[in-house]
Amino acid sequence: MQDDAGDTVVLPRPAQRVISLSPHVTELLFAAGGASRIVGTVRHSDYPPAARDIPRVGDNRQVDIERLLALKPDLLVVWRHNTSMRQMEQLRQLGIPLFYSDPHRLQDVPRAIQQLGRMMGTEQEAQRAGAALQKRIDQLTERYSRRPQVRVFYQVWSKPLYTLNDRHIVSDAIRVCGGENIFGRLTAAAPNIGHESVLQENPEAIVSGDRDDQAQATGIDFWKQYPGMLAVRRGNLFAISADLMNRAGPRIVDGAAELCERLEEARSRRTEGR
Structure with a gap:
């Protein structure tokens, strides 16, 4: 599957231990049905309320690699901009799959939800959530654009x-x-x-x-x-x-x-x- 950096990400099996390295990614993962699969996230990941109980591994600029590795992730979902690229490359070298998320248009959001659902094996919930969100975007576009x-x-x-x-x-x-x-x-x-x-x-x-x-x-x-x-x-x-x-x-x-x-x-x- 192609991420927002243009890289192809292939998982041997659906991700069960996902770490989110951005607050918006955390919200996408929850919407995709992945609440039980998020084992770590970053500071300011505060929505939905259940996200506040997820262990922190740093913020979206710098992560604690030792703490991150202790959580044994099988997928990192990363925002391209504020994340330390040096650290991300180090994690990639350790064999942890990285998926970059950087939506630029409203319609990219439902697409991202559905992509993440496929990566976690929660396709049905992700498809429903993405379709409902796309419908709302279409309605706004039709009414106001x-x-x-x-x-x-x-x-x-x-x-x-x-x-x-x-x-x-x-x-x-x-x-x-x-x-x-x-x-x-x-x-x-x-x-x-x-x-x-x-x-x-x-x-x-x-x-x-x-x-x-x-x-x-x-x-x-x-x-x-x-x-x-x-x-x-x-x-x-x-x-x-x-x-x-x-x-x-x-x-x-x-x-x-x-x-x-x-x-x-x-x-x-x-x-x-x-």
Whole structure:
């Protein structure tokens, strides 16, 4: 089976002892019916709630190889970006199969669930979950993708201020909702930008992937000091849970549904004369 790095991964038998090296991977494995097969994961793997009880082997930047090996995994599912490639190559040399997961589009998520289900021998549950998720994506696309376009600034974090380009799955959610990511064409996947650049682009809506513990003064409300900006003038400052938007797991479809509703609000305010 081909992973998101383009490598072919072959298992001699369905995986029974899987380690997830990213929070979004943990969510994918649960959705694929693999709850009982996950023997290790990383920090911030907190959903579904049962994931909090899984032993930790590090975080998505650095793992404790000794602890990982003690769990005797027969499959590692890895996020390509924040994981230490040196460590991953070391584990590969030890003969542990690695499967890279890096969904860039909403439709990649149900596909990933079904792939992982095949690797764990939980095909039936994974097929059902993937099909149900794909149906929801299709419904959102049909309802919103052809609506009048809304120019969107997506704020990942405010200090430093950075966003995401069109290769990130968040931009695909914006597209499905009939929006345009104003910084989508930038080269870097998560570019650091200046406030002046946002002001110059004058987006119609600003969406922030805020965490519950993120102070509003440094989150979406920061922009209220610029009342002349279109998004501020029309009240189109929208905060959506970062765990729904920034993780490329099943819940991103919930985040996309909320995003579509917020962009529809922005469209409705075009007639209010502001």
